[in-house]
Amino acid sequence: MTAPAPFNMAAHVLAAAPGRPDKVALAVLGPARANRWSYAKLESAVRGVATGLLRSGLEPGDRVLLRLGNTPDFPVAFLACLAVDLVPVPTSPQLTGPEVTALCPTLAPAAVIAGDGIALPDHPAPVIPATLLTAWHDLPPAEFVMGDPERPGYIIYTSGTAGRPRGVVHAHRAILARRHMVDGWYGLTAEDRVLHAGAFNWTYTLGTGLLDPWTIGATALVPAPGTDSSALPLLLKRHDATMFAAAPGVYRQILRAPFAPMPKLRHGLSAGEKLPEAIRAAWQDATGTQIHEAFGLSECSTFISGAPGNPAPPGTLGFAQPGRRIALIDADGAETDHGTIAIHRDDPGLMLGYLGHPEDTVARYSGEWFLTGDIGSRTAQGAIRYEGRDDDMMNAGGYRVSPIEVETALANHPGIDEAAAVEVTVKTDATVIAAFYTGPATLPEADLAAFASERLARYKTPRIFIHRASLPRGANNKLLRRALREEWEATDGQA
Incomplete structure (x- = not known):
């Protein structure tokens, strides 16, 4: 897909607004009432805030760090920046002060838009309060x-494999890649009402839950901040949701208790981590609807998926979305039926590069293909079966987490000599981050959890701490995280 020129991402997302000014674009769903935003209100807020940002002294090209929670301020600020050529930088509100400060030397934000109670960086950029x-x-x-x-x-x-978060720079044309998902994953129409259970700063939520429905003229439904997952089935039913999007862990939580039928629900959507087949089957038994899974990454939109008219064969991710060029690349750079999942460098959803790290950008390519770092195989039907990471990256509720980052934080504890962070299975279809550590003595888990939570966002904080006399290493003295995970699983968590 060739991007039209000139182009603006926010203008593209809001192009449907003038033709349906009174239609509900966004509804924030509380336990008793919903806060509804019409398309006219949404467009007016975005363009008004854009004016305010320019009047505050910001200039095109300036980077604006977003420190906002799951409120309408987030998408309004995001689109307002894009509207006037400012560069918004969404970040998780869970990040601690030191974590967000560490981003600033390379990012060099010109301003910070911040919600109440959210940690700010130690940086001279002016702070614009969300109020x-x-x-x-x-x-x-x-x-x-x-x-x-x-x-x-x-x-x-x-998070990068080197343990440092990397800024992924996307072009305005990235929104055009999402059109491939409309038929290749969602089956989305202007009449749909899409409820997404994730945080706005997550690209899965931002795209699937907000930008894509607005681009097509549909309605985005968002649970109010603090909504428990157990309340989601009632919200889906009460507000006539036709699609539900969430990470697999949310589906797992919902399925723990019976819930009433949702007659308007057409299907569910899943991304962020591999969907266990047991969850897919349990959801279908409970709702009579399918979950369609998609595969992508922060550097590119989702590009492999099942869809209502083309469901994924059991045990697979599905197929390349129409219009997406993918390949499986072997260690020699050749295309094969088993190798690293790759997307063509001309894909409109692919990043421009890593901010301040051109060498990392170059390293992700093999000829004309961008390597995802995930291994897959192609079935006889042409579907892609996911086989895991080719490195030690962890997945916590859909967020990719570097073990180096966790280990670096724990290494500052006076009672820890060395630490290894590993994603381990704690029960069928459920994994958490575990920290194996060495030191003079076993330390209280509560103390370690408190220590880690002061230095790491909640989703990065280990849930299990295991004292070891030593950590396994290979012949080149490289830490063998995989060996820890395999030992844990072989002994049912008694390692």
């Missing part, structure tokens, strides 16, 4: 800045 955004909703609407579709649009952070 000010509401006052800007009624400012004269800014004009969309049109330009090269290849120019930077937004930056998201993903």
Whole structure:
């Protein structure tokens, strides 16, 4: 798909607004009532906030760090930045002060938009309180800045194998890749009402739960902050949701208790980590609907999936979405039926590169293919079967977490000599981050958890701590995390 020029991502997302001004674009679902935003209100707020940002002294190309929670302020600020060629940088509100401060030397934000109680970086950039955004909703609407579709649009952070979060720079044209998902994954129409259970800063939620419904003219439904997963079935039923999107862990939590039928629900969507077949089957038994899974990564939108008209064969991720070029690449760089899953370098959803680390960008390519670092195999039907990571990256509720980052934080504890962070299975279809450590004595788990939580976001904090006399190493003295995981699973967690 060739991006039209000139182009603006926010203008593209809100193009349907003038034709349906009174339709509900967003509903934030509370236990008793919903806070509804029409398309007219959404567009007015975005363009008014864009004017406020420019009046605050920001200039096109400036990077704006978003420290916001799961409230409408988040998508409004995100689109407002894009509208006037500022570069929004979504971050998890769970990040601690030291974690977000560590991003700033390379990011060099020109401003920070912050919600109450969310940790701020130790950085001289001016802070724009989220409360000010509401006052800007009624400012004269800014004009969309049109330009090269290849120019930077937004930056998201993903953990790297080196243990440092890396800024992934996406172009304005990245939104165009998401059109492949409309038929290749969602089956989305303007009449749909999509409820997504994830956090806005997560690209899965931001794209699937907000931007894609708005681009097509549908309605996005969002649980109010603090909503427990047990309340989601009632919200799905009460608000006539036709699609439900979540990470596999959310489906698992919902299925722990019986719930009433949801007659308007057409199907579920899953991404962020591999969907266990047991959860897929249990959901279908409970709701009579399928879950369609998709595979992607922070550096590119999802590009392999099952869809209502083309479901994934059992045990597979599904097929390449129409219009996406994928391959499986072996160690010699050749295309094969078993190897690293790769996407073509011309895909509109593929990143421009890693902020400040061009060498890391180059290392991800093999000729014309961008290597995901995930291993797959192709079935006789052409579907892709997922076989795991080719490194030690962990997955915590859909977030990719580097073991190096966790280990570095734990190494500061005076009672720990060495640490290894590993994703381990604690029961069927459930994994957590475990920290194996050496030191003079076994330390209280509560003390270690408290120590880690001061230095790591909650989703990065280990749930299990295991004292070991030593940690396994190979002939080259490399830490063997895989050996720890295999030992744990072989002994049913008694390692």
